[in-house]
Amino acid sequence: MSKVFGLALGILAAVGGFVDIGDLVFNVSAGAMFGYELLWVIPIGVVGIIVFSEMCGRVAAVSKKAVFDAVRERVGFKAALGTLIASEVVNLMTFAAELGGVAIALQLLSGLPYRWLIVLAALGLGVVIWVTSFDWIERIFGYGGLCLLVFAVAAVKMSPDWGEAGAGLVPHVPQSNAMVYAYFVVGLLGAAMTPYEVYFYSSGAVEEEWTPKDLGLNRANAIIGYGLGGFFSIALMLTGATLFLGRGIEPEHLGTIALGAEVPLGEIGLVLAIVGILFAVGGASIDTVFSGAYNLAQFCGWEWGRYRTNARAPRFTLTWIVLLALGILIVLTGVDAVVLTEYAVIFSVVALPLTYLPILLVANDDAYMGRYRNGRLANVLGFVYLVVILVVALSAIPLMILTNVGQG
Amino acid sequence: MTEIDIALKVLDHQILDCEGRRCGNVDDVEIEGGPGEHARGSTILVGAGWWPQRAGWIGRVARWLAGNERVRVPWEEVADVEAGVILRKTAGELGLGRGDDRVRAWIEKIPGAHR
Amino acid sequence: MRTLSSLQGRKVVTESGESLGSLYDLRGELGARTLRVTGLVAGTRGFLEHLGITRRSATVIPWDDVVRIEGKRIVVRDQKS
Secondary structure, three states, rough: OOHHHHHHHHHHHHHHOOOOHHHHHHHHHHHHHOOOOOOHHHHHHHHHHHHHHHHHHHHHHHHOOOOHHHHHOOOOOOHHHHHHHHHHHHHHHHHHHHHHHHHHHHHHHHHOHHHHHHHHHHHHHHHHHHHHOOOHHHHHHHHHHHHHHHHHHHHHHHOOOOOHHHHOOOOOOOOOOOOHHHHHHHHHHHHHHHHHHHHHHHHHHHOOOOOOOHHHHHHHHHHHHHHHHHHHHHHHHHHHHHHOOHHHHHHOHHHHHHHHHHHHHHHHHHHHHHEEEEHHHHOOOOOOOOHHHHHHHHHHOOOOEEEEEEEEEEHHHHHHHHHHHHHHHHHHHHOOOHEEEEEEEHHHHHHHHHHHHHHHHHHOHHHHHHHOOOOOHHHHHHHHHHHHHHHHHHHHHHHHHHOOOOOO | OOEEEEHHOOOOOOEEEOOOEEEEEEEEEEEEEEOOOEEEEEEEEHHHHHOOHHHHHHHHHHHHOOOOOEEEEEHHHHEOOOOOEEEEHHHHHHHHHHHHHHHHHOOOOOOOOOO | OHHHHHOOOOOOEOOOOOOEEEEEEEEEEOOOOOOOEEEEEOOOOOOHHHOOOOOOOEEEHHHHHHHEEEEOOOOOOOOOO
């Protein structure tokens, strides 16, 4: 009984933690520009992150290796080093975007100056990480993120055209603006299949010493958690579609996004939306900063781990502190958080094959996996998504340039 | 006597000391002995200082960032090679993990470092 | 002193000039305190094989058959097919 309860709590935390600033920006913008037409991309992205995470979790449980252990052992030193540098750059950009989002949410709640809040937010996150046990961090930010449920309520209350929404769930080509449409497909997939989430998940699995016996439970946690989290993305897109489409409002600011909940639900809706954003993005920022530290430590062979006390894994600790500081500097340059988010998502998409492919290979490798190597379903999905990821990665930057970062 | 492929099973794998502490990856393996002689893996090379010889200029840049450490661990210190290379002694005794020791001195000054 | 990484990638040719591919690993025998090198693992390592997608077409050449090690290649005695 307590196992089911534990699973339920884990799922709730995963659902609340699913959305990050990339999802907020891209889903609402996609709704604002194309209405329901891009809804079909969301399930594809959700299944993608499930496939990737499942393989990483299985690799971690069976071979006791996290993503970057596998990358370094498998693809050759030079390529692995290149992958590491690319991943660290992307992680840092993503962290800076999330940090910016936290600062904006705090500003909406408190009215204090943005620049102070950037530093305050980062210091606050640093203190939380330093002092709080990881289980509690996951719970606090995960459950807090559940406030985003308000967007689902708001979306329903706005009485969307369910028929049209249903049609949007079927993949189709756009009637106009094909390039911008394609850019959003890339962005939505990138926002769903964030690499830092996978690094974090896989490192956590190694630290918690998952064994093959744990696979069933943890697979369920991931599948149900991410699956339900996908509904949040749908709610965000519906919000964009019902509120912003056709009115020329582009959600260029998180405050505008939060209004999506205020219009149908009033001030309580607005507050819940901002609080939800604060926790979801705050949790994501902690995940990203840790992912950066995990990757570097794993590549270099250092001691690492969130369960290791800070002094037992000193260089790992120093790494996340340095990343936190660099994130502050990036956001303090005044770069717009939404623009930074778009760049971060696009660049993570470009770097995605670099870590996806080694994991797909390791998951198939007898020597590492024994009888837990990919079965037919895992391989079909694995290779289909490899193709998807490669196509998306190759087209991301051209599309970004051609559409002037989605402006058309 | 077990047969192993050295690049597959040793190179780039995690090194653990006798206490299970992570203390680096196998950055290279020195081979002693030439044609016509007995050849053996004589030393494990650990540290970012060995990276340039594997990755050219990108290795030099990475070394600049990660520190120019170069440690040599004689193969006799290896206890086993399974999921990683496991050593007979502690990291400290073999000169490994010094980067962690140096940084630990600073981290410990922050209150709460031992939670 | 040679390192494993510096040997990797060198072309392996027989004394009569036949190419056996590139060296990508060394076969060894793990003893209680020693790691003896017993052979070269060479082959044509296409991109797919490097990543392990297709099975390696590898030849193992006994270390005793190594004649000399040059800067860019390793010369071995002719192998009986």
